[in-house]
Amino acid sequence: MLSELQAKLDYVNAYRENRLMAAQYVLENQHLFGELVTICFSPEDKNNHKACWILEFVSYEELIWLQPHLDFLSSNLKVLKDESAIRPIAKVVQLLVKSHYKKNDDSILLSEENLQDCIEASFDWLINDVKVATKAYSIRTLYVLGNHYDWIHPELQMILNKDYGDHSAAYKAVAKEVLKKIEK
Template identity: 90%
Template sequence: MLETKTNSMTVLSELQEKLDYVSAYRENRLKCAQDVLENPYLFNELISICFSPEDKNNHKACWILEFVSYEELLWLQPHLDFFFSNLKVLKDESSIRPIAKVVQLLVKSHYKKDENSIHLSEKNLQDCIEASFDWLINDVKVATKAYSIRTLYVLGNHYDWIHPELQIILNKDYGDHSAAYKAVAREVLKKIE
């Protein structure tokens, strides 16, 4: 048992060491994501750090998870209950934005329904809907809102109450937002109407 603890502490320190050197530069984030893709044993710890807001590398882990998800979204399948049930613990905008993108990827994959699709439980979907509406109506940056709008649009094709709610929010908030928000809102409103 001691050896297992030692090994997991080594994994943690290895990943933490990598995250310590990650900066906001895209190339830098891609390099760390590539390290995780080449060393899948780091993935469990990455997920854990993503949902540990007290960890100094929390936001960096979320950045890396986004890039890893573009390549290996299926790696999240065994972690979905943990992932979705912990969306509400994220408070930092730098963590929420990449996770909102991962949520969008997961929802799109779930409804794609092919052999490489993610399977989301009804509870996962409910947690996703709640988080997406929260991000949409709360004070977060435009990118997070845009991901949430697109995620809710996809979900609204399967839950008939979502599109009318989304339509109300988008129409009400339209005048208060940036050109980027308005562009996404217009695109989705056009699809809904």
């Protein structure tokens, strides 16, 4: 018997409106959130990538819901292999890292281990063969992290300069923007 969430995910497709409707359903049924996170990091689940799409949209509204799931999420970043799952999770990682360093009442609190997992995954996504959106999210995430870990900016700078000529205009635009910030 399919769970309530699995039944919903079966009908999700790539259309933005469709993904937004599914995210709205989760936002209205918070009890489904833990299962959503679990499905995101279950690559063997046929709805894995769809769950990741939904998690991204839910995170824009209720990022704080991830707080109790951070150890699970960060330690499982490396299990993702499908580009359709990695791209939205790279965006969620970017949101988490930005929130962590914002330091206000609704900031996400990442442990040192969570941060290390985010650094490792972001560098992996940056240097491996993934689509440009994932790389762009990773570049921006690493830039933020590099403001707090002094070894990251030099590594990021080296990778961006080395790979600059091999990528699309979109990659070059993000790389140029971040390199300019690093070099200030």
